[in-house]
Each structure stands twice: as structure tokens, then as C-alpha cells.
Amino acid sequence: xxxxxxxxxxxxxxxxxxxxxxxxxxxxxxxxxxxxxxxxxxxxxxxxxxxxxxxxxxxxxxxxxxxxxxxxxxxxxxxxxxxxxxxxxxxxxxxxxxxxxxxxxxxxxxxxxxxxxxxxxxxxxxxxxxxxxxxxxxxxxxxxxxxxxxxxxxxxxxxxxxxxxxxxxxxxxxxxxxxxxxxxxxxxxxxxxxxxxxxxxxxxxxxxxxxxxxxxxxxxxxxxxxxxxxxxxxxxxxxxxxxxxxxxxxxxxxxxxxxxxxxxxxxxxxxxxxxxxxxxxxxxxxxxxxxxxxxxxxxxxxxxxxxxxxxxxxxxxxxxxxxxxxxxxxxxxxxxxxxxxxxxxxxxxxxxxxxxxxxxxxxxxxxxxxxxxxxxxxxxxxxxxxxxxxxxxxxxxxxxxxxxxxxxxxxxxxxxxxxxxxxxxxxxxxxxxxxxxxxxxxxxxxxxxxxxxxxxxxxxxxxxxxxxxxxxxxxxxxxxxxxxxxxxxxxxxxxxxxxxxxxxxxxxxxxxxxxxxxxxxxxxxxxxxxxxxxxxxxxxxxxxxxxxxxxxxxxxxxxxxxxxxxxxxxxxxxxxxxxxxxxxxxxxxxxxxxxxxxxxxxxxxxxxxxxxxxxxxxxxxxxxxxxxxxxxxxxxxxxxxxxxxxxxxxxxxxxxxxxxxxxxxxxxxxxxxxxxxxxxxxxxxxxxxxxxxxxxxxxxxxxxxxxxxxxxxxxxxxxxxxxxxxxxxxxxxxxxxxxxxxxxxxxxxxxxxxxxxxxxxxxxxxxxxxxxxxxxxxxxxxxxxxxx
Numbered sequence: 001x002x003x004x005x006x007x008x009x010x011x012x013x014x015x016x017x018x019x020x021x022x023x024x025x026x027x028x029x030x031x032x033x034x035x036x037x038x039x040x041x042x043x044x045x046x047x048x049x050x051x052x053x054x055x056x057x058x059x060x061x062x063x064x065x066x067x068x069x070x071x072x073x074x075x076x077x078x079x080x081x082x083x084x085x086x087x088x089x090x091x092x093x094x095x096x097x098x099x100x101x102x103x104x105x106x107x108x109x110x111x112x113x114x115x116x117x118x119x120x121x122x123x124x125x126x127x128x129x130x131x132x133x134x135x136x137x138x139x140x141x142x143x144x145x146x147x148x149x150x151x152x153x154x155x156x157x158x159x160x161x162x163x164x165x166x167x168x169x170x171x172x173x174x175x176x177x178x179x180x181x182x183x184x185x186x187x188x189x190x191x192x193x194x195x196x197x198x199x200x201x202x203x204x205x206x207x208x209x210x211x212x213x214x215x216x217x218x219x220x221x222x223x224x225x226x227x228x229x230x231x232x233x234x235x236x237x238x239x240x241x242x243x244x245x246x247x248x249x250x251x252x253x254x255x256x257x258x259x260x261x262x263x264x265x266x267x268x269x270x271x272x273x274x275x276x277x278x279x280x281x282x283x284x285x286x287x288x289x290x291x292x293x294x295x296x297x298x299x300x301x302x303x304x305x306x307x308x309x310x311x312x313x314x315x316x317x318x319x320x321x322x323x324x325x326x327x328x329x330x331x332x333x334x335x336x337x338x339x340x341x342x343x344x345x346x347x348x349x350x351x352x353x354x355x356x357x358x359x360x361x362x363x364x365x366x367x368x369x370x371x372x373x374x375x376x377x378x379x380x381x382x383x384x385x386x387x388x389x390x391x392x393x394x395x396x397x398x399x400x401x402x403x404x405x406x407x408x409x410x411x412x413x414x415x416x417x418x419x420x421x422x423x424x425x426x427x428x429x430x431x432x433x434x435x436x437x438x439x440x441x442x443x444x445x446x447x448x449x450x451x452x453x454x455x456x457x458x459x460x461x462x463x464x465x466x467x468x469x470x471x472x473x474x475x476x477x478x479x480x481x482x483x484x485x486x487x488x489x490x491x492x493x494x495x496x497x498x499x500x501x502x503x504x505x506x507x508x509x510x511x512x513x514x515x516x517x518x519x520x521x522x523x524x525x526x527x528x529x530x531x532x533x534x535x536x537x538x539x540x541x542x543x544x545x546x547x548x549x550x551x552x553x554x555x556x557x558x559x560x561x562x563x564x565x566x567x568x569x570x571x572x573x574x575x576x577x578x579x580x581x582x583x584x585x586x587x588x589x590x591x592x593x594x595x596x597x598x599x600x601x602x603x604x605x606x607x608x609x610x611x612x613x614x615x616x617x618x619x620x621x622x623x624x625x626x627x628x629x630x631x632x633x634x635x636x637x638x639x640x641x642x643x644x645x646x647x648x649x650x651x652x653x654x655x656x657x658x659x660x661x662x663x664x665x666x667x668x669x670x671x672x673x674x675x676x677x678x679x680x681x682x683x684x685x686x687x688x689x690x691x692x693x694x695x696x697x698x699x700x701x702x703x704x705x706x707x708x709x710x711x712x713x714x715x716x717x718x719x720x721x722x723x724x725x726x727x728x729x730x731x732x733x734x735x736x737x738x739x740x741x742x743x744x745x746x747x748x749x750x751x752x753x754x755x756x757x758x759x760x761x762x763x764x765x766x767x768x769x770x771x772x773x774x775x776x777x778x779x780x781x782x783x784x785x786x787x788x
Contacts, residue, residue, distance in 0.1 A: 019051075019052050020051050020052060020120070021049055021051040021052055021053070021054035021078070021109075021111065021120055022049065022050040022051030022123075023047055023048070023049055023050075023051070023054060023078070023109060023120065023122035023123070023124075024047070024048045024049075024050065024122065024123045024124045025045055025046070025047050025107060025122050025123070025124040025125045026045075026046045026124055026125055027043060027044070027045055027046075027107070027125040027128055027129075028043070028044040028046075028175055029041060029042075029043050029044075029093065029128055029129065029130035030042070030043075030093070030130045030131075030186065031139075031141060031167050031169060031178075031183075031184075031186065031187065032167040032168055032169060032174065033130060033131060034130065034131050034132075034133060034139070034165055034167060034186075035093045035130040035131070035132050035133070035186055036093070036132070036133050036134070036135055036137060036139065036185075036186035037093070037094055037132050037133070037134055037135055038092055038093070038094055038135055038337045038339075038340075039092065039093065039135065039185045039186040040089060040090055040091045040092060040093070040182035040183065040185030040186070040459065041089070041090060041093045041130070041183065041185065041186060042087055042088070042089050042175065042178045042180075042183040043060065043087070043088050043089070043090060043128060044085060044086070044087050044175045045058065045085070045086045045087075045088065045107075046083070046084075046085050047076075047078060047083070047084050047085075047086065048082075048083045049078040049079065049080060049081065049082050049083070049084075050081070051080065052080050053077075053078065053079045053080050054076065054077070054078045054109070054111060054120065055076070055077045055111065055112065056075075056076060056109060056110045056111040056112050056113055056114075056117050056120070057073045057074065057075055057076060057109070057110045057113050057114045057117070058073070058074050058076045058086065058088070058107070058108070058109055059071045059072065059073045059074075059107075059108045059109075059110065059114060059477050059481070060072045060088060060090060060106060060107055060108075060128065061103075061106035061108070061475060061476040061477055062090050062091065062092050062093075062094075062106075062461075062476060063092070063094050063103075063476060069461060069462065069476035069479070069480075070460060070461060070462055070476055070477075070479070070480045070481065070482040070491065071108075071114075071475070071476050071477025071478075071479075071480065071481045071482070072088065072090050072091075072481075072482045072484070073114055073481050073482065073483045074086065074088050074483075074484070075113075076109075087175070087176070087178075087179075089178065089180040089182045089183045089484075090182075091182060091185075091459040091460060091461065091506070092339075092459070092461065093128070093130065093132065094132075103127065104126065104127065105126040105127055106126075106127055106128055107122070107125060107126055107127065107128065108477060109121075109122055114477070114481055133163075133165060134162055135337065136161055136162040137161065137162050137163055137164070137165060138156065138158055138161040138162075138163065138164040138165070138188050138189070139164075139165050139167060139186050139187045139188050139189075140153050140156075140164060140165070140166050140167065140187075140188065140189045140190075140191055141167045141169055141184070141187045141189070141190045141191065142166050142167055142168055142169060142170070142191050143169055143170055143190065143191065143192050143193075143195040143197075144170060144191075144192070144193040144194055144195050144301060145170070145193075145194045145195060146194075146301075147166070147168040147170065147171070149193050149194060149300075149301025149306065150166060150191050150193055150300070150301060150306075151166075151306055152300065152305065152306035152311040152312070152315065153166055153189075153191055153315060154166045155312070156312060156315055156316060156319070157316065157673075158316060158319055158320055158323070161676070167187070170195065176204075177200065177204050177207075178204070178207055179201070179203040179204050179207050180207050181207050181210035181211045181214060181457055182457070182459070183207065184207065184208065184211040184216065185211075187211070187216060188216070188217065189216070189217045189218075189219055189319070190208065190211075190212075190216060190217070190218050190219065191219045191221075191300070192218065192219065192220040192221065193221045193299070193300050193301040194223070194301060195229070196228075196229040196231070197229060197230055197231035197232065197233060198228060198229055198230065198231035198234075199231075200231065202232075205231050205232040206232065208232070208233075209232050209233065209288075210457060210509075211291070212233075212288050212289065212291040212292070212293065213288055213289030213290060213291055213433070213509070214289065214290055214291065214435065214457070214509060215289075215290040215291045215435075216291045217291055217292055217293075217294055217319075217322065217323075218233060218291070218292075218293045218294065219294045219296075219300075220233070220237070220293065220294070220295050220296075221296050221298070221299050221300035221301060222241065222262050222263050222265075222295075222296050222297045222298045222299050222300075223241070223299070224241065224244065224263065226241055226295070227240075227241070233293055236286055236288050236293050237268065237271075237286065237293060237295055238267065238268055238270065238271025238272065238284040238285055238286035238293060238295050239265040239266065239267060239268060239271060239281065239284050239295050239297065240265060240266045240268055241263045241264075241265050241297070242263060242264040242265055242266065243263065243264050244261065244262070244263050244264075245262060245263065245264055246259040246260070246261055246262070247259060247260045247261075247262045247280065247282075247297075247298055249308070251277045251280060251282060252282070252305075252308070252310060252311075252314050253310040253313055253314055254310070255308060255309045255310025255313065256308045256310045256311075256314075257308065257309075258304040258308070259304060260298050260299070260302060260304050260305045261298065261299050261302050261304070262282075262296075262297045262298030262299065263297050263298070264280075264297070265281050265284075265297045266281075267281065267284055268286075270286050270287075271284045271285065271286050272284060272285050272286065272287075274294075274318065274321050274322055275318060275321075280297075281297055282296065282297055282298065283295065283296045283297070283318055283322075285322055287430060287431070288431075289429055289431060289433050289435070289509075290427070290429055290433075290435050292322065294318075294322050338437060338507070338605075338609040339437075339459070339461055339505055339506065339507070341605060341608065341609065342437055342439060342505050342605060343439075343463055343503075343505060345601050345604050345605040345608075346423055346425075346437075346439045346598070346601040346602055346605050347439050347441070347463065347503055347505065348601070349423075349594070349597040349598050349600075349601045350421050350423045350439045350440075350441045350503065350598055350601070351421075351441045351501050351503055352594055352597070353419055353421065353441075353443045353501075353594075354594060378391065378394065378395070378398075379391075382394075417445055417635045417636055417637050418442060418443060418444055418445045418446075418450070418631065418634055418635070418636040418637075419442070419443040419445075419636060419637050419638075419639075420440065420441065420442055420443075420631060420636045420637065420638040420639065421440075421441045421598070421638075421639045421640075422438070422439075422440050422441075422625050422629065422638060422639070422640040422641070422642075423438070423439045423598050423601070423602055423640075423641050423642075424436060424437065424438035424439070424508075424602075424625075424626065424627060424640075424641070424642045424643070425437055425602045425605065425606045425610065425642075425643040425644075425645065426510070426626065426642065426643070426644055426645065427610055427645050427646070428514075428515050428516065428644055428645065428646035431512060432512035432513065432514060432515045432534075433509065433510060433511060433512050434509065434510040434513065434626065434644075435507075435508070435509045435510075436507070436508065436610065437505075437506070437507050437508070437605070437609070437610075438458075438504075438505070438506060438507075438508055438627060438629070439503060439504070439505050440452070440503065440504040440505075440629055441501060441502070441503045441504075442493070442496075442501065442502045442503070442631070442636075443499065443500075443501050444496050444497070444498065444499060444500045444501075444502070445498075445499070446498055447495070447496060447497050447498045447500075448495070448496065449492055449493060449494055449495065449496070450492070450493045450496055450502070450631065450634065451490060451491065451492045451493075451631070451632045451633065452490070452491045452492075452493075452504060452629060452630065452631055452632065453488050453489070453490055453628075453629070453630050453632055454488060454489040454490075454491060454504070454506075454628070454629050455488060455489075455508065455510075455627055455628035455629065456484075456485075456487060456488055456489060457508070457509055458489060458506050458507065458508040458509075458627075459506040459507045459508075460482050460489050460491055460504060460505075460506045461504070461505050461506060462479060462480045462491070462493070462502065462503065462504055462505070463502070463503045463505065478494060478495075479493070479494060480492060480493050480494060480502075481494065488628075490632075491504060504629075508627050510626060510627060513535065513536065513626070514533075514534040514535035514536060515534050515535070515646060516531055516532065516533060516534065516535075516618050516620075516644075516646050516648070517531070517532040517534055518530070518531050518532075518618065518648045518649070518650075519531075520564060520648065520649075520650045520651065521650065521651045521652075521653060522568065522570075522571075522572065522573060522650050522651070522652045522653065523652075523653035523655070524653075524655065525567060525568055525569060525570065525571065526565070526566070526567055526568075527544075527551065527564060527565075527566040527567075527568050527573075527650070528564060528565050528566075529563075529564050530561050530562065530563055530564065531553070531556065531561065531562055531564060531618070532556075532559075532560070532561040533556040533557065533558060533559065533560060533561075533620075534559070535558060535622075535644075536558055536559075537558050537622050537624040538555065538556065538557045538558050538622065539555065539556050539620035539621065539622050539644065540554075540555045540620065540621050540622065540623075541555075541599070541619070541620060541621045542554055542555060542556055542562075542618070542619070542620045543618075543619050543620075544573065544616050544617070544618055544619075544648070545576035545616060545617040545618075545619055546570070546573035546574055546575070546576055546616040546617075547570075547573075547574065547575075547576065547577050547661075547663045547664075548576075548577045549568070549569075549570070549573075551566055551568060553566070556620070571652075571654065571658045571659060572652045572654075572658070572660070572664055572701065572703070572704070573616040573650050573652075574614060574615070574616060574663055574664035574665075574701065575611070575613060575614045575615065575616070575617075575663065575664075576607065576611060576616070576617050577607070577663060578607045578608055578611060595641065598641050599621060599641060599643065602641070602643045603619070603643070606643070606645055610645060613647035614666055614701070615647040615648060615649060615650075616647070616648055616650055617645050617646065617647055617648070618645070618646045618647075618648045619643065619644065619645050620643070620644045621641060621642065621643050621644070622641075622642050622644070623640060623641065623642075624640065624642060625638070625640035625642060626642045652701075652703045654703065654704070654707045654708070654786040655786055656785070656786060657712075657783065657784070657785055657786075658704065658708065658783070658784055658785075658786055659781065659782070659783050660700060660701075660704055660781065660782045660783075660784075661779075661780075661781050662698070662779045662780050662781065664700075664701060664704075665698045665699055665700055665701070665780065666698070666699040667696065667697070667698050667699075667780075668695075668696070668697045668699075669687060669694055669695070669696050669777060670694065670695050670697075671689075671690070671691040671693065671694050671695075672691060672692075672693040672694070672695070673691065677689055677694060677777075678690075680774055684776075685776060685777070685779075686774050686775070686776055687774065687775060687776075687777060688773075688774050688775075689724075689764070689766055689773075689775055691766075692765065692766050692768070693763065693764070693765050693766070694763070694764045694766070694777075695761060695762070695763055695764075696761070696762040696763070696764060696777055696778065697759060697760070697761050697762075698759065698760040698761075698762070698780050699758060699759055700754070700758030700759070700760075700782070701758070702758070704758065704782075704784070705756075705757060705758025707786050707787060708784040708785065708786055708787070709784070709785055709786060709787035709788075710749065710751050710784060710785050711749065711750040711751045711753070711754050711782055711783070711784040712748060712749050712750060712783050712784055712785060713746060713747070713748050713749070713750055713781075713782070713783040713784075714728070714746065714747040714748075714750035714753055714754075714760070714780070714781075714782055715744055715745075715746050715747075715780070715781045715782075715783075716728075716739070716744060716745050716746075716762070716778035716779065716780060716781075717743070717744050717778065717779040717780075717781065718743060718744075718776050718777075718778060718779050719739075719743050719744065719745060719778045720743070720775055720776060721740075721743070722767075723766060723767060723773065723775045724764045724765055724766045724767065724775070725738065725764070725765040726738070726739045726745065726762060726763070726764060726765075726778060727739065727762070727763040727765070728747060728753050728760070728761070728762055728763075729753065729760075729761035729762070729763070730752050730753060731752055731753060731754070731755050732752040733752075736761075736763050750782065750783075750784075754782070760780060760782070762778060762780075764777060764778075
């Protein structure tokens with residue numbers, strides 16, 4: 001009996017040791033197993049448990065920069081012998097080798113949760129991998145009963161894009177469609193043909209709608225039952241479909257040979273017709289938030305349409321035209337993702353707190369007084385008292401007291417409460433919703449964990465002073481954990497030190513809360529009219545941005561209107577210019593300087609990543625924190641700055657002689673094979689040309705195209721004849737004419753070179769030896785006379 005008892009006691013620990021979960025994992029990443037670098041994606045985990053029951057957290061490490069990233073967590077419970085499929089939507093997918101430190105594992109399991117549990121090893125996939133494409137690739141998500149019906153959308157070359165990927169999302173082994181907007185983050189266009197959105201679960205439909213509102217394009221082909229099949233988009237269609245009819249091939253382009261089945265249609269009140277021939281509507285769109293619904297009246301999957309040799313050209317023209325209604329970033333060869341750039345242009349100044357600044361003269365004065373007291377005065381005093389032997393303990397005590405006083409003075413604003421600085425910049429969309437970027441910086445008053453609640457939908461990444469690209473490679477889950485809830489995101493910074501700085505960055509969207517109502521007119525270089533603040537808070541630093549000009553207008557209280565009377569040195573106002581890349585923070589002398597630096601950082605960032613409208617921009621700031629983002633269970637002093645940007649219309653009354661510079665026009669550079677030139681620097685306007693021939697097309701604003709009676713002069717500035725020959729298209733003769741001479745060739749008169757719809761076309765023919773070299777394309781200036 002004693003031997004049996006001893007055996008039980010001996011074997012019991014071994015039995016306990018072997019009783020553990022045995023998890024095997026397989027992973028599918030992205031849509032159709034494809035992802036975009038830096039974009040969000042759904043990750044589908046298939047987890048089989050061959051051991052005892054597991055209850056805890058699955059954590060995936062995500063990285064967004066050299067010092068940024070989070071461990072994204074999802075609660076999980078898998079019984080013994082069970083198999084589960086779990087979908088986690090991450091805000092960013094990036095190459096594990098991107099930042100030089102090879103990552104061998106980014107999937108982790110913690111039993112009993114990440115806060116108190118221990119990691120449980122697993123077999124199978126240890127690292128999330130996928131076929132990753134650059135951010136500039138065009139992703140078209142295909143939803144059709146047969147993906148071949150959408151084959152005409154393959155291999156398109158659109159402005160600012162690097163190739164096209166058509167994603168087959170309805171094949172048999174495809175994972176379920178995303179039920180979170182972030183799962184569609186990599187997609188640019190969602191193409192629908194013979195597919196009923198209405199049959200999808202409401203959560204998936206809502207995710208599609210939120211994705212469109214965030215800037216996506218829903219392309220839906222002509223169908224007799226399109227209103228019923230469109231589901232959540234049924235009230236957002238730009239067209240009402242009528243009777244069926246056949247469209248003549250000439251309605252599309254001269255390369256179409258066979259009739260295309262379609263439908264008669266009427267434009268609905270909020271729709272905008274994009275293509276129309278006589279009384280036949282081919283396509284229309286309707287803006288939805290920052291995105292749009294693009295509807296055709298013909299079947300995009302019909303054999304006669306998709307097999308035509310002219311279909312690629314047709315799609316290129318239509319999709320480029322529709323994209324002009326959206327906020328589009330130009331193609332840049334050295335493009336920095338917005339969140340990465342946010343860390344530098346906004347984050348560096350946002351992490352400078354007023355309490356960091358200690359008065360140098362005061363400290364110097366304390367040290368001088370300390371020296372005077374300790375050396376001559378103390379000596380004289382002790383000598384007079386004949387107590388010089390006490391100097392050995394008095395001097396150290398004075399040193400400690402003075403050091404403590406300096407510490408207390410320097411840290412008086414950092415003791416007792418943490419400090420927060422919130423900086424955000426938003427675009428005001430036509431439907432009064434806001435979309436933009438934010439940075440939240442924390443200065444801790446003690447060590448420990450710090451937890452934030454962040455509104456949805458928002459992307460979240462982090463940066464903290466415990467991270468260093470030159471120091472220890474700290475795993476993202478050891479820095480911060482992100483838990484996604486139904487109504488908010490919860491971010492927990494882990495083990496922050498005393499007086500550490502940590503920051504949160506991301507993109508966010510807000511429901512309709514207000515806008516600026518403008519009624520402005522520019523005539524004889526006088527800007528007049530009114531601006532009404534329809535936001536529920538006062539705004540300061542109100543200004544109109546056009547080119548490099550800033551027209552300052554002051555402040556507007558909530559709900560009030562100001563009258564504008566300003567003299568401007570321009571006959572028209574257009575899009576604002578981009579600030580210099582690589583914003584460098586100046587030195588701050590006081591708190592006002594810090595506030596100014598934060599505003600300048602927001603302005604610099606937005607000029608690069610939120611500057612795609614051809615209209616002037618109304619800008620303003622407020623000391624109100626607009627988005628919901630809060631530090632939980634701790635007291636903190638907050639300093640918020642929110643910047644608002646809204647493209648506005650200004651009625652221009654043209655008289656006499658007018659001059660139109662390039663910054664008032666839209667410019668497109670395409671090679672003879674349809675590829676856009678790569679923009680190397682948005683400020684210097686330097687491009688990389690990889691083909692021999694490029695077409696440069698300038699589009700005048702509508703006011704000038706309609707009101708200018710004759711164009712008297714055409715000038716091209718910055719022309720580099722050493723690298724390319726320049727020809728200008730003569731509308732009257734239908735041919736290009738070679739220009740020669742200096743760097744600023746001039747054509748007078750110029751009416752024959754401006755089309756009725758306001759286009760000027762330039763052809764650049766590069767020397768063979770200059771291909772692949774950076775170059776400056778010409779800048780256009782037109783001078784004309786307005787009709788009396």
C-alpha cells in the first residue's frame with residue numbers, strides 16, 4: 001500500500017504536465033490570399049485542439065514601422081478535440097523582413113488571457129505570410145456568379161497605379177467575406193455582376209457600406225433587379241433602371257464591334273452622370289462619404305462587352321473619370337504611408353510636453369547661489385562660530401536639499417497626474433462626416449500599464465520611448481495589446497516606465513457633426529462673401545489655402561457667420577500647394593511655441609496626404625477634442641488640437657485679361673502605353689520617366705474654359721530640352737507641333753491649342769540616353785481675354 005501511494009505521488013506531476021492544450025494552426029491571409037503592404041486584412045485561423053480545453057487569447061503581432069506596432073488580441077475558447085475557425089481583422093500587414101530584424105513568429109496563444117496567463121506553444125503556422133503587393137497596386141474585388149464575367153477588369157492601367165489584381169471572392173474555397181470595414185482596406189474597387197448583395201448577412205453589408213464611406217468605389221453593373229439586389233446600397237444608387245435595350249457599339253468607343261445589352265435609365269436626384277451619348281446614359285455615380293457608388297446601365301459581364309478589344313480603354317477612361325470625384329493621391333516613387341509620416345511630421349512635436357522645458361536662467365541662478373552659499377558664506381559663518389568641523393555634514397545636506405528643490409521645480413507639472421496631448425486633422429466631407437488622422441501622446445506620472453479606449457472605426461498603432469531601432473528588439477505584444485470590441489478599441493500599453501512618453505497613431509472617421517457653409521465670390525482681386533460655422537464649437541485660425549497663399553480670416557464662434565472682405569493678388573483661387581517633405585521641428589521656447597509647432601506639423605502632414613482637391617481649402621483649428629479617445633482609470637491633463645479642412649467653391653467673376661498658372665489646373669502624365677510617370681517629389685515636381693514618349697494633359701477649371709473668349713499666350717516654364725523634345729497639340733489641325741528654343745517656349749496666339757472643354761495636350765519625347773533619369777516636366781501658364 002505504501003509503494004502504491006509513493007507511486008501516485010511520484011507520477012502525479014507528470015500527469016499534470018502532460019495535461020495541456022495541443023493546438024495546431026493553419027492560416028489564410030487577405031482576400032484571395034493577397035494583401036497590400038501596410039493595409040488591413042482579414043486573417044482566417046483554423047485551430048485544432050488535440051489536447052485539453054484551451055481558454056485564453058490569440059495574439060497576432062503587427063508592425064507598422066521600425067518602432068510602431070501592437071499585439072492584436074482576440075479571446076478564444078476551444079474544447080478538447082474541437083476544431084474552430086476564427087477571423088481576426090488586423091489594421092496593417094507588412095513584410096516581416098522589412099525593418100531588418102527577421103521575424104520567425106508572430107502568432108501566440110496565452111492561456112487564461114494575456115494579462116496573467118502563460119504562453120502555450122502550438123504547431124503548424126507560426127508566422128502570418130501572404131502574397132503582398134505594393135500600396136499603389138489596384139485591387140478589384142470581384143463578386144460574380146462566375147469570375148470570368150469580370151475578366152475585362154484585368155490588367156488595367158489607371159492613373160497613379162502599379163498594375164491590377166482582380167480578386168476572386170466567390171470561388172468555392174474562398175473564406176467568408178469580411179464583416180468588418182478593415183477587412184476591405186486593401187480593396188480599391190468592388191465590382192458586382194450577377195451577385196445579390198441583399199442576400200449577404202447584414203453585418204457583411206454594413207462592412208461594405210462603411211468601406212465605401214471611407215473612400216472605396218462600388219462598381220455595380222446594369223441589371224433589371226439591381227435595386228433589390230443592391231441591399232444596403234439600394235437607396236444610394238445614382239440611377240433608376242427602366243426597360244431593357246441594346247446599346248450600339250459606337251456608344252462605347254470605335255473599337256467596339258457588337259451591340260451590348262443594357263437598360264434605359266433615369267438619373268436620380270443625388271446622382272452625377274459620368275458617361276452619356278445623346279439621350280443614352282452609360283454610367284453615373286453618387287458620392288457616399290469619401291467614396292462613391294458607380295453604376296452602369298449595361299451588363300459589365302456580357303460577352304459582347306468583355307470580349308471587345310476596346311474594353312480596356314473604356315474602363316480606363318471611366319474609372320479615371322470617376323476617381324476624379326474622390327480624394328486621390330498622386331503616384332509617387334518614394335511614397336511614405338500616412339501613418340509612418342504621421343509619426344514624424346506630427347508625432348515628434350506632439351511628444352514635446354511643456355513640462356520638459358525648464359528655465360535655464362533660473363537653474364543657473366540656483367547653482368550660482370548654491371556655490372556662493374556653500375563656499376564663502378558657509379565658510380565665514382562656521383569660522384565665526386568656530387564650528388568649521390560641521391562642514392562635513394552641512395555641505396552634503398545643502399547639496400541634497402538643492403538637488404531636491406531643482407527636481408521638484410523641474411517635475412512639478414509631471415507629478416500627480418499624467419499628461420496627454422491630442423493632435424488630429426480632419427477632412428470635412430460633403431455629407432458633413434469627418435475623416436482624418438490623429439496622434440495621442442502620453443507622458444506618464446508613474447510606471448505601470450496604461451489603457452485607452454478609442455472610438456470605432458479607427459486604426460491603431462503605437463510608438464513609445466521604451467522602443468528603439470538601435471536597442472533591444474522588443475516584441476509588439478510586449479509593448480502594447482489591442483483588443484477590438486463591438487463599439488470601441490481598447491489599447492493597453494504594457495510596463496511603461498516613470499516619465500515615459502508613449503503615442504497612439506491612426507486613421508479615424510466620425511459621423512456628421514457639422515461643416516462650414518460658404519458663399520464667396522472673387523472679382524477684380526477682391527474676395528467677398530460670408531462663412532458660417534455649423535460646428536457645435538468655436539474655431540480659430542480660419543484661413544483659405546490656395547497655392548502657396550494663406551488668406552487669414554480670424555475666428556468664428558459656434559453657429560455664427562463672419563463677413564469676408566479681403567484683397568488677394570490673384571484672378572482665381574485653386575488647390576493649395578504641398579509643403580516641404582521631411583518637416584523639421586524648430587526649437588520651442590515656451591508653450592505657445594509648442595502649440596504653434598503642433599499646428600504646423602498637422603498642416604504639413606495634411607498638405608501631403610490630404611490634399612487632392614482642385615478647389616481652395618478652408619482651414620481652421622479648435623481646442624475641442626472631436627473624436628472619442630480617453631485614458632481609462634487614471635487622471636490626466638489633456639491639451640487637444642483639432643484641425644478642420646474643407647474644400648470650398650468660390651465663384652470667380654472673370655474680367656479683362658486673365659492668367660492661369662499650372663497650380664489652378666489638373667495635370668496628368670501618361671506614357672504611350674498608358675503608365676503614369678512616377679512622381680519622385682511632390683514639392684519640386686520631379687518625375688521619373690521610364691518610356692520614350694509621354695503625354696502631358698492640362699485641364700482648365702470650368703470657369704476659365706467657359707468664360708475666356710480667346711487665349712493670347714501659351715507659355716511652358718522649366719522645359720528641359722536636353723532631356724526631351726516638346727510638342728503641343730493644335731486642336732484646329734489635329735496634329736502636334738514641335739516647339740524649339742529656350743527653357744520657356746511661348747506660343748502666341750494660343751486659342752488653337754486649347755480645346756473647347758479646356759484641355760491643353762503636350763507631348764514629351766525623351767532622348768534614349770535620358771530614359772530612367774529624373775526630370776522636370778514643363779509647367780503651363782495661359783493668358784487670355786474674357787468675353788465682354
